[in-house]
Amino acid sequence: MTLLTGWGRTAPTSATLARPGSADEVAALLKETAAPGTGRGLIARGLGRAYGDAAQNAGGTVLDCTALPASWTLDPEAGEVTASAGTSLHDLMTALVPRGWFVPVTPGTRYVTVGGAIAADVHGKNHHVDSSFGAHLRSLTLVTADGGARVLGPDDDLFWATVGGMGLTGVIVEATFSCVPIETSRMRVDVERTRDLDETLDVMTTTDDRYRYTVAWIDLMARGSRTGRSVLTRGDHATRGEVRGDPLAFAPRPRLVAPPWVPDGLLNRATVAAFNAVWYGKAPNARRGLIQGITPFFHPLDGVGEWNRMYGSRGLVQYQFVVPFGAEDTLRRVVSTLSARRIVSFLTVLKRFGAGTPGMLSFPIPGWTLALDIPTGQRGLAGLLRGFDEWVVAAGGRLYLAKDSRMPASVMAASYPRLDEWRAIRDAADPDGLFRSDLARRLCL
Amino acid sequence: MRNALGSVDTVLLLGGRSEIGLAIVTRLVRDGASRVMLAARGGTVPEEELERLRALGAEVHVTDFDAARPETHGDLVDEAAATLGDLDVVIPAFGVLGSQAAYDKDPEAAARDVAVNFGGHVSVGLAAARRLREQGHGTLVVLSSVAGVRVRRANFVYGSAKAGLDGFAQGLGDALHGSGARVLVVRPGFVIGRMTEGMTPAPMSVTVDVVADAVMEALRSRAQVVWVPAKLRPAFAVMRLLPRAIWRRMPR
Ligand SMILES: Cc1cc2nc3c(=O)[nH]c(=O)nc-3n(C[C@H](O)[C@H](O)[C@H](O)COP(=O)(O)OP(=O)(O)OC[C@H]3O[C@@H](n4cnc5c(N)ncnc54)[C@H](O)[C@@H]3O)c2cc1C
Numbered sequence A: 001m002t003l004l005t006g007w008g009r010t011a012p013t014s015a016t017l018a019r020p021g022s023a024d025e026v027a028a029l030l031k032e033t034a035a036p037g038t039g040r041g042l043i044a045r046g047l048g049r050a051y052g053d054a055a056q057n058a059g060g061t062v063l064d065c066t067a068l069p070a071s072w073t074l075d076p077e078a079g080e081v082t083a084s085a086g087t088s089l090h091d092l093m094t095a096l097v098p099r100g101w102f103v104p105v106t107p108g109t110r111y112v113t114v115g116g117a118i119a120a121d122v123h124g125k126n127h128h129v130d131s132s133f134g135a136h137l138r139s140l141t142l143v144t145a146d147g148g149a150r151v152l153g154p155d156d157d158l159f160w161a162t163v164g165g166m167g168l169t170g171v172i173v174e175a176t177f178s179c180v181p182i183e184t185s186r187m188r189v190d191v192e193r194t195r196d197l198d199e200t201l202d203v204m205t206t207t208d209d210r211y212r213y214t215v216a217w218i219d220l221m222a223r224g225s226r227t228g229r230s231v232l233t234r235g236d237h238a239t240r241g242e243v244r245g246d247p248l249a250f251a252p253r254p255r256l257v258a259p260p261w262v263p264d265g266l267l268n269r270a271t272v273a274a275f276n277a278v279w280y281g282k283a284p285n286a287r288r289g290l291i292q293g294i295t296p297f298f299h300p301l302d303g304v305g306e307w308n309r310m311y312g313s314r315g316l317v318q319y320q321f322v323v324p325f326g327a328e329d330t331l332r333r334v335v336s337t338l339s340a341r342r343i344v345s346f347l348t349v350l351k352r353f354g355a356g357t358p359g360m361l362s363f364p365i366p367g368w369t370l371a372l373d374i375p376t377g378q379r380g381l382a383g384l385l386r387g388f389d390e391w392v393v394a395a396g397g398r399l400y401l402a403k404d405s406r407m408p409a410s411v412m413a414a415s416y417p418r419l420d421e422w423r424a425i426r427d428a429a430d431p432d433g434l435f436r437s438d439l440a441r442r443l444c445l
Numbered sequence B: 001m002r003n004a005l006g007s008v009d010t011v012l013l014l015g016g017r018s019e020i021g022l023a024i025v026t027r028l029v030r031d032g033a034s035r036v037m038l039a040a041r042g043g044t045v046p047e048e049e050l051e052r053l054r055a056l057g058a059e060v061h062v063t064d065f066d067a068a069r070p071e072t073h074g075d076l077v078d079e080a081a082a083t084l085g086d087l088d089v090v091i092p093a094f095g096v097l098g099s100q101a102a103y104d105k106d107p108e109a110a111a112r113d114v115a116v117n118f119g120g121h122v123s124v125g126l127a128a129a130r131r132l133r134e135q136g137h138g139t140l141v142v143l144s145s146v147a148g149v150r151v152r153r154a155n156f157v158y159g160s161a162k163a164g165l166d167g168f169a170q171g172l173g174d175a176l177h178g179s180g181a182r183v184l185v186v187r188p189g190f191v192i193g194r195m196t197e198g199m200t201p202a203p204m205s206v207t208v209d210v211v212a213d214a215v216m217e218a219l220r221s222r223a224q225v226v227w228v229p230a231k232l233r234p235a236f237a238v239m240r241l242l243p244r245a246i247w248r249r250m251p252r
């Protein structure tokens, strides 16, 4: 038995960890687990970057898909890549970027697997233009509860139950998705500061569409008239003429790793406030045409491995919600409440979402998404977030399953209108409920 | 399942009318627990307690349970798991506080109470632990007592049973290490409540609510032991060192 948590390092549970080396071994494992009397099911796990309990299965089996050999092939004519589900976006980028291709969507870390990117239907800074990962997916191979491998495409219901389906429809073993041609491995970036939340929303609303990639970092420690002041970082892939040296060079340096033991309370109000003030302070009022590498622009946190240890033994909670356009008041209320209550959130990120995918449990809908990184153990945190849940649900919004580690099942049911439709398709593909996770138990999926 | 902030879905209380036990259950329900089983002698729990928990939104089941009948404890845990699903928190809160003077006169009664205060916890604890280990998560809350930290002349039958229980709970916690399940040992001092009715509160006594709040806080963290009040811990560090000659004269 192995004790597992998500990236937030909360709520550990133990499971039998299996490491299948091929799709056939996946199928064999499913048959074994389905044998009568074994009872607690199975779930796939990628690189464990989901913050909560999505890739945990207490008392059951967890299938470590990083054991599936990383492999990929590029079809430059079609602009498509076929990769095994255990391949990380880091490996893919290391291989593709020097060849002039970029992944269609990358989350804030590239240490996620292709399987995890599909199962969570991940979004990136380009969501307002390019939607989420599922929108670029041409086909996927899913090993279902009966042990059979099915090749699915966007015309299949099971495809859209799997995109965003958090591993509960089966084990993805391979996928084909389109890629983005790039001239360089660098980004051309504009940075600007805003005075408050209204200005942030206004600038994003009016000018986001000029950029492929945008995000706002909010200084939650600022209060009063400065509440919601932000640093906007927006950019596009740089063109050949804009960079010096090898235009497609991409060789990420080996990473620092946070020490395994960090004193609890390292990230407290004082240190986070200081960090936030420095970050805001060092950002220029406006700077245009900055040339940046992929890592600083897309994955600034990837510079330090295991940085989640910095949050101490109690771990951290990510709270990410989306509310539709028109519900800006909800967003304002959340931000001003957090500022007023002086809740410590290390990184608070605001992003405008564009069109969603047909994924039934896919998170993004057109609107505003806010992500908070909160060390647990702050007084009154549970009640505060429960309150936010209600506001988000009332506004027609929802929480992101890949980040969630605490929402009540009732909030899930009230905020994902297509849950029953998803359940019906899942039940048909997995009639005996072989695929189970702690997340599924907690949210009664 | 326990969530990241320590809220759970299910609770099993053994000694279903225990004042401290019900205070903890109430808090867990307020915090989100939706299914509760109260296991009490005779299978009854006062209606107002049930109503109160139901009004807070929980589905409440009541079942018969006798701590003095270890042969039934395995089935009871199975029944609870069948009714509730995974057992997120199990609280054996049964216990009897007899008077030492009465025990001196009735050795058989003393042995019977020890069988509840210690033996009952062993069979219930092991049965629950097996289940928690299988499900890969869950917390067993053991209500020990400072009476067992250093046994006093004034109540050494009760105290020695608690000493046994405390050791058992620590051992069980170690046995479960790495299994995803854990044991939380609670060491209250004098608790002003039903069990101690008519007795003069000892120094540093606390109310039932204080105990329940401390247990909740400990459940949210990864604590393995909680003293209530917390200052009993340093106090007992000193008391453990007192010479026998002095300790023997402790009035209570
Ligand atoms: C620093 C950081 C930044 C992040 N930023 C973003 C962001 O900007 N946008 C975003 O969308 N997300 C973001 N995330 C979340 C992350 O992208 C998702 O949680 C992603 O699913 C993690 O992939 P993984 O391979 O680690 O999967 P895991 O965390 O191991 O698993 C996540 C889910 O995918 C399922 N799964 C994994 N592999 C398979 C498979 N082969 N078949 C079927 N199901 C599978 C699991 O069952 C589980 O439900 C971020 C996470 C971190 C740590």
Ligand SMILES: NC(=O)c1ccc[n+]([C@@H]2O[C@H](COP(=O)([O-])OP(=O)(O)OC[C@H]3O[C@@H](n4cnc5c(N)ncnc54)[C@H](OP(=O)(O)O)[C@@H]3O)[C@@H](O)[C@H]2O)c1
Pocket: B014, B015, B016, B017, B018, B019, B020, B021, B040, B041, B065, B066, B067, B068, B092, B093, B094, B095, B096, B116, B143, B144, B145, B146, B187, B188, B189, B190, B191, B192, B193, B194, B195, B196
């Ligand atoms: N109160 C204190 O000062 C104090 C201090 C430290 C530790 N503790 C411990 O905390 C726990 C809870 O105590 P409490 O304060 O909540 O006392 P309580 O209200 O008296 O609860 C004890 C419960 O145990 C039940 N019980 C006794 N024998 C039983 C048996 N054979 N089978 C099933 N149930 C039985 C009693 O049932 P009935 O309702 O039928 O009587 C009663 O409901 C006990 O283990 C106690 O030792 C208490």
